[in-house]
Every structure is written in C-alpha cells, then in structure tokens.
Amino acid sequence: MKYTEKLRNSGLRPTKQRLQICEVLFDTERTFHFTINDLVNKIKKQLNNKISLATVYNTVHAFEKKGYLKQIPINSNQTYFDTNIADHHHFYDLKEEKLIDLENSDVGPINILKKIDGKKIKSVEVLVKLED
Amino acid sequence: MKYTEKLRNSGLRPTKQRLQICEVLFDTERTFHFTINDLVNKIKKQLNNKISLATVYNTVHAFEKKGYLKQIPINSNQTYFDTNIADHHHFYDLKEEKLIDLENSDVGPINILKKIDGKKIKSVEVLVKLED
DNA sequence: TTTATAGTTTATAATGATTCTAAAAAACTG
C-alpha cells in the first residue's frame, strides 16, 4: 500500500482506517480545504465502509501533528484543514463562506520587522477577506 | 454619559448594560484582546452588578457589526476579539497561547497580486505564529 | 406625562463541534 511507509516513518501504525483516510485526502489531483464534517461525507461517498467519527478526529489531528495537514486560521464554528501543506495563504469570501488558495507568489514578500525576545517565527499566514 | 452618542449614532439604544460594557472595553489606556469569558470576568471585577451572559454575547456581536470591535482570525475553541480596530496584525505565541499586536508599520507593505472576479478586498490580516 | 411599540435583557434550554471514556479490536514484537 502506497501510504504504509509514510505512516510508519512518522510513527503511526498503518491501520485500515488511516490508509483509507490517506486515500481520500491525498489521492487527489488538487489539494483542498475541508472540515471534519466534509471529510466524513467524503469518506461515506468514496468508501463503502464507515469510519467512526472519533477516529476521523483522531486521525486528522494525528496527521496535522505529523505535518500532513494544516489548520487554516479563520473564525468559524468548525475547524478548517488544508491538504496543501506548502507555505501559502488564503482568500476568504465572506458572502460565499468559501476559502480560496492564495499562492506565496501572489503575495509580495512579507517582512516582519518586529522581533519577540526568545521566540522565533514558525509561520506567517495571510488571510484576505473578500466582499462584493 | 460618554458613550451614549456613539451608540445612538450607530442605531444602538444606549442601555445601562451597553454603556457599562463600553466602559470596560473602551475606558482603558491600551487596547486589548479578549474572549467572551475574559470579558465576563472583567465585568464581574470592575462592575458591581452582573450582566447576563446572553447580553454579553449580544453586545459583543452588535459592537463587532458596528465596527467597535474586531474578531481575530485564529484557531481556538473560543473566539478572540480585539478592541484595537486599527488595521494591524498579530503574533500568536503557540506555547503561551497568547496574542501580541503587530503594527502595520512593523510589517512591510503587503501587495496582493491575485484578483478574484467580482470581489474586492475587505481586509488583509497576517498571523505570525511564534515558537521557542 | 401617558401610551404604544419596537428594541433589549434575561434565565434557561437547545445546539453542535469537539473531546473523553473505557472496552473491544488490531497491529506489533519477540
């Protein structure tokens, strides 16, 4: 199986559920944004068996911790995840309530001039809110 | 009362509760970040009477809609608000789970090169995550 | 003023995303 090694390498046992979730998340032409609820529905459609909700939560969090997924910082009642782990940004269409990728190359270089003692920058994320 | 006009001007009746919440939020030397829970505690300490939780939620949302407050886009189980409504950004200290203001002048100019048809940019917000 | 009414506050219930629990199942190690 294609994702067995990937999982083992990061110390996750390649269980049936994890491998199936990998398929749904990563066997795609394009990266995408999703909520847990979106993912549960995708799993229902694409796979015949069902995976427990708790497992979906566990797996998504495990994958996020291992760097296979990123959380998107946005205010919503649900948490949004992104299968695009490359350094990039987002538009948020306020009316449609939809996220759109904004590539690094579509944003001029961002230079953070202020430094915080004893801390280093882990990421710089831009959220561009859109209205009509 | 100092905030009566402000409220009237934006179509909000200057009720006792709203005026008191204004005091807690805006009678301060510095702007600050808060959750609803933080605000409820602040109200308990600074005022002698109590304001219903539902009213605190209603008021904060009303104030946000009128532009007296801004939500901070960040992933947390609670919603963070900011009394600093000037265009600015944030550091987020992952370890301490604390927000720090990042002034516009401390970030180089941000140029969004990608355009979305029929949409215009309402805001550009940068979140800089910090680690040790 | 009084009165009418539209807007507000309130306690409480409802909602809904997420996390917890603890027992059963599966994966791994030797």
Place this chain on the structure above:
DNA sequence: CAGTTTTTTAGAATCATTATAAACTATAAA
C-alpha cells in the same frame, strides 16, 4: 503464538455559542 501497545469505536460528556420567549426599557407620538 503470546504478550504488549496502539488504535478504533460507540456513546457520553463538555463547553462555547445560539435560540427562545417572557419580562423589561428606551423612545417617540399623542
């Protein structure tokens, strides 16, 4: 295989937020 650890699972618990609907209040008109 046998023993151990990890994972899955259904269901319960948690907790921020929103809804409800009755009591209250600000406001404007008479």
